[in-house]
Amino acid sequence: MGKFRKDSGKELPAINTSALPDIVFMLLFFFMVSTTMKEVDLKVQVKIPSATEVKKLEKKSLVSYINVGAPKDQFRKLFGTEPRIQLNDQFANVSDIGDYIESERIQRDEKEVPLMTTSLKVDAKTKMGIVSDIKQELRRVSALKINYSTRKGIKEN
Secondary structure, eight states: OOOOOOOTTOOOOOOOOTTHHHHHHHHHHHHHHHOOOOOOOOOEEOOOOEESSOOOOSOGGGEEEEEEEEEOGGGHHHHOSSOEEEETTEEEOGGGHHHHHHHHHHHSOTTTGGGOEEEEEEOTTSOHHHHHHHHHHHHHTTOOOEEEOOEEOOOOO
16 A cells, blocks of 8 residues: 655745736736726806706716806905806906807817707806896807706605
8 A cells, every 4th residue: 555645855846926917917908998087177166956847968078068157266266256267277258158169169070069968067156147148148149959967855745
């Protein structure tokens, strides 16, 4: 019969790490592709009002945003406390909205222009006068598909 003995002198082999750089670069590539960058720095304070009937937008790539609210603290000395309009990263007047919508239309494909939506992100404390002025300007440039950004609220009975 043979003798069974333990080889206590042998060590475990080292773990093969040759595939580790491939895995790291695969993860890095995945996060680079799937991450979206912040597009606009808000210069106005926008606390979006709540609504009971909320519908999600289907194609967010076809949405142009108009932000309306009081300027943030660092801009109050320059612009005051009255609600202001922000288009992309700039403060604007109601008369600038037409040019903004036209520039958004130029960036899109001709087939997508009728599907474009203008979303108004308006602070809950903003008076309706400035919103009416914005809507009149949007009507003047035939941007008739308007959306109000809200957050889902509780239904009251």
